[in-house]
Amino acid sequence: MATTKKSTKKVETPIDERETFVSLQKNFADSAQSVQDKLRLLYTLQAADNEIEKLVLRRGELPAEVEALETEINGLQEKVARFKEAIAESNAKIEESKKTMVEHDAEIDKYQRQLQGISNSREYDSISKELENTNLLRQIDQKNLDEAKARIEDLKEKISAVTDQIDIRLQDLAAKKDELDVIVSSTAKEEEKLVETRNSIAANLDARTLSAYDRIRGSVHNHLAVVPVYMGNACGGCFNTITPQRLVDINSGNKLIICEHCGRIIVNPGKKD
Ligand SMILES: [Zn+2]
Structure with a gap:
């Protein structure tokens, strides 16, 4: 043969x-090619392909890690935006409470002055009742205002905690991106050379x-x-x-x-x- x-x-x-x-x-x-030559070529081809695969693998995880960090940071930034919206709502509630407080204070003042000039006990009772109701409303105003202020403090703390988280993730992201850049730029040449070697081996088969x-x-x-x-x-x-x-x-x-x-x-x- x-x-x-x-x-x-x-x-x-x-x-x-x-x-x-x-x-x-x-x-x-x-x-025409000896079996020995073919087997040797196949073995070196496999070795070259292994090296290429290792390079791709090394780089392969980083893009996914960068993407995951970016997604996480986006989520955290959206959280901060939602907290800020909630602060704006609470501020509106504070303004509303302050407005009704002024109105209720004026009414309380008015009822108190009215009470001083009254001798009729039925009228006195009726105004006293109004005064009592308005005082209750005034207390509700205060309660709403205090609650809104406490909510804002709570939200500010949350924003601060999330902002710290974002800062840490941004640092992680910058480091990962640097790492990826270094690997891509260093492996690009290496990979090109390996592919060249690989192709020259394959050309003989x-x-x-x-x-x-x-x-x-x-x-x-x-x-x-x-x-x-x-x-x-x-x-x-x-x-x-x-x-x-x-x-x-x-x-x-x-x-x-x-x-x-x-x-x-x-x-x-x-x-x-
Ligand atoms: Zn086997």
């Missing part, structure tokens, strides 16, 4: 998204192999399509034991071995040449 695979006339069958391991293995064997790699990567939770042997005899992806014969094949580097449990490609990275 080694002597016939140089042919460039070979007709590529279309890549099947559900390509079987057997057809992939056949493609591996039936290729045929479309079918790349498609299989992407498919396996997409189907496993940690995005590791190519894994090394773990602890001498287990799959580095799912940690299931590898049978001795398959282990020999992996260590030889001459055969594509896919884990029968998790579907990942198992390689022996120590085997460089």
